[in-house]
Amino acid sequence: MDRRLLYSEKRIADEVQRLAKEISSSYAGEELLMVVVLKGAFFFAADLARQVQLPLTLDFIKLSSYSGMESTGRVTIAKDLETSIAGKHVLVVEDIIDTGLTLAFLLERLWEREPKSLKVCTLIDKQGRRRVEVTADYVGIACKGGFLVGYGLDLDEKMRELSQIYEFIQ
């Protein structure tokens, strides 16, 4: 078991800053509700929210589907949102889109709740691994593959606390 550094603290901070600027200018003059997908996105969302120059509200949904390095294909809601999203500008904040199964599941459920708009921001996009077609509106880093850990990303709940992102090597 080993790991290889992929994205440094500096690279992550630069991407967060760029995304915050893009989001701030796209929604200028509006209020934004950030829907943070727990647990993975919590570090990213905390850093992003503090740099977005907009009036924000934050809510959290806890979804999970991974066992080890594989998606089980079954997404479960362990904790739902506490606020209504109807009529609001909603931005889903994800740490990673991989097979796309989590995001597809989430977007389907959120559209039913009739937001004014619904967009997605992800720090990492593993575009080549999709099992369903979903796209993010704001992407930090496009990544080819490998299993990533750190900055919220876990392997069986471990290594989320690392401040940089690594490829996990078995």
Ligand SMILES: O=P(O)(O)OC[C@H]1O[C@H](OP(=O)(O)OP(=O)(O)O)[C@H](O)[C@@H]1O
């Ligand atoms: O595109 P996918 O293949 O669905 O993978 C992406 C999802 O998988 C991870 O969540 P996980 O189920 O591991 O829960 P966690 O956030 O609590 O780690 C990650 O945080 C994304 O939400």
Ligand code: HPA
């Ligand atoms: O590469 C990954 N690392 C951690 N969690 C994940 N969930 C989907 N892909 C990944």
Ligand SMILES: [Mg+2]
């Ligand atoms: Mg996980």
